[in-house]
Amino acid sequence: MKNENIIELKDVCRYYRLGNTEIKALCDVNLEIKRGDFIAIVGPSGSGKSTMMNLVGALDLSSKGDIFLDGQNIEHLPESELAQIRGKKIGFVFQTFNLIPTLNAVENIALPMIFHGVGKEERMERAEEILKEVSLTHRRNHFPKELSGGERQRVAIGRALANDPEVILADEPTGNLDTKTGLEIMKIFVNLNKKGKTIILVTHNLNLIKYVQKVLKISDGKIIEQKKVKQHKIK
C-alpha cells in the first residue's frame, strides 16, 4: 500500500559555511506533503524557500534530519540513485526555464527520458504527446531562443512531465512572465493537480496563493505557518 505522504521532512536542518561563519538556512523543519497536494511555499528572499526546494527535490542533502520521498529515506543514498529518483519521481520547473539551447522544443521535453534509458522511438512518441498537452505542437522544432517566455515555460513544464513524475516542483515559475502568461502557466499547474500530480510551488508572489490548496510560510529558515486555503478558479 502506498504511503499517504509523498514527501516527509523530519527535524531537517541545512547549514552552510561562509568562511568561519555557519549560516542556518533551514532549522528543525518538520513537514508532511500528501499525495495530490497543491502547496505554495512562500516567504521573503533569503527565508530558506530555495533551500527547502533543493532538499525536497533531492538536489541537496540536509545537514541534519531525514527526508522521505515516497516512503524512502533519501538522505544516505549515493548521487547516482538520487539522480534516478529525481528523474523518475520529481519534475522541476525553474523561473529561468533552464532549457538546453541546442535542443529544440520536442528534444528538450525528451531529455529526461534519455537519462532514464528510454529508447528513441518511445521517447519521441511520449514527447509528442506532452507537446500536445502543453499546446505547443506547432512549435515542435523551434529552439528556445525562438520561443516566447510563456512558450519556453510550457516546454519546461513538458520536460518536467516527461517521466510522468508524481511531484512537480516549481521554483518561481511565473517570475519571468507577465501577469497574463503567468496565469496561463498557473492554469496548467491546476489542471495537472486535478489529474493527481502533487504540485509544490515556491514563490514570493502572494497573488498566486489563492489558486493553491495549502500555504506554507517560511521565515528565517523556519516554517512559521501552515494553513489550508480556499482554492480559487482561474478565469
Place this chain on the structure above:
Amino acid sequence: MKDHFLLAFSNLKRRGLRSWLTMIGIFIGIAAVVGLISLGQGLQGAINKQFEQLGKDKIIIQSKTMGPPGTATGKLILTTKDLNAIESVRGVERVVGILMKSSVIEFKDETKINFIIGINPKDAQIFSEMQDYKVIKGRDLRDGDGFKAVVGYNNLIDEKIWKRGVGIGSTITVGNVEFKIVGILGKTGDPYNDAAIYIPKDTLRNILNTQDEEDEIVVKTQEGFNPNDVAKSIERKLRQERDEKEGQETFTVQTSEQLLNSFTNIFNIVQGVLVGIAAISLLVGGIGIMNTMYTSVLERTKEIGTMKAVGAKNSDILQIFLFESGLLGLVGGIIGIGLGIGLGKGVQYIATIALGTNLLQASITLPLIFGALTFSFFIGTLSGILPAMQAAKLRPADALRYE
C-alpha cells in the same frame, strides 16, 4: 551512449568558431606528425632499396676518418697492401678498391670542382652491381681505357653543371690531363653520384701522384659464407697487417646489413627528434582543448545543474564532456591527417622536381592513418578528463544557483 554523443556534438556545433579554433592546435600537430612519419617511412624504404641493391653479401672497409671517403691522411689511409691482404681472407670472393677525390675539372672554357672516382675498369661491372650505376649512353670503362671517362647524368644536362652539357666524345680535363667521355650514367637521384666523373684508377693515381692509396674497399663474400663472420676475419687480418690493437683500429669493417642498421639507427633518432618536436604542438593542442572544455564547464554550469535535476547521473555528464573533447581531437585529427598527407605528397613532388628522381616517396599507410586518428581522439579525450570530472562532480543545487 549514442544520445550522449549527439548531445556532445550539438554542443560543439553551438560553439562553432571556438571549436574550430581549438582544433587548429590538434590538426597542425597531427599534420606535422603524419607528414614527417610518411616521409620518414618513404625515406626508410628508399634506403632499404638502396641496400638491397648493394646486396647482403657485401662488406665495406673504410678508414676511420671524420670526413667523407677520400679525406683520410697518413696512417689512416687504406692501401693496396690492405686490399691484397683482404683478398687472402677465407670467404672473400672479390675485392674492389675505389679511389675518391675532389678535383678541378675543365670542360670547354668552364672550370668546376667535382668528385672524381677512380675504379679499375675490370671492376666496372661489380661496381655497377653495387651502386645504382647504369650506362644509358655509350659504354662502360673497360680494360685498356687509360684516358677515357664515364660521367654522371647531370653532366649531360645543359645548365646543370656545365652551360652546355657534355656528350659522348666530348673531352674534359682533370688536373691538366684530357679524358674522352665514352659513357653517360643514368640518373640516381644522389647529386654526388649524378655529378661524379669515373675514370680508370691507375690514371687517377698518376694524376694525384699516389701509389697505393685506396679510399674504400668493397668485398663480395663467397656463397655459403656468413658476411658477418667474413667481416670479423677481415678485421683480424687487417689488424695484423696494419699492426693495430683491438679497439684501436684506424679502419672500419661493416657488412651492408650493419651499415643499414647504422643508417636506420641514426635515421630513427633523427625522425624521433623531429616527430617529438611536432608532438609538442599536439601537447599545446591538447592544452587548448582542456582550456576550451574548462571554459565550457563554467559557461554551462547551470545547464549541467539542469541535466542533473532531470535525472542525469555523474557518469552521464562525464560521458557527454568526454565525447565533446574526444570529438574535438578526432575531427582535428581527421583534418590534420588530410593536411599531413598533402604535406608529405607536396614534399615528395618538390623532391621529385629538385632531384629528378622518385627516390623520396611519402608512404601513407593504413596503420599510420588509423594510428593518427586513434592518437588524436586519445589526446582529445585525455585533455577533457579533468574538465569532465569537474563537471560531473558539480552538486546539482550549486550548479543551478550558478550565475
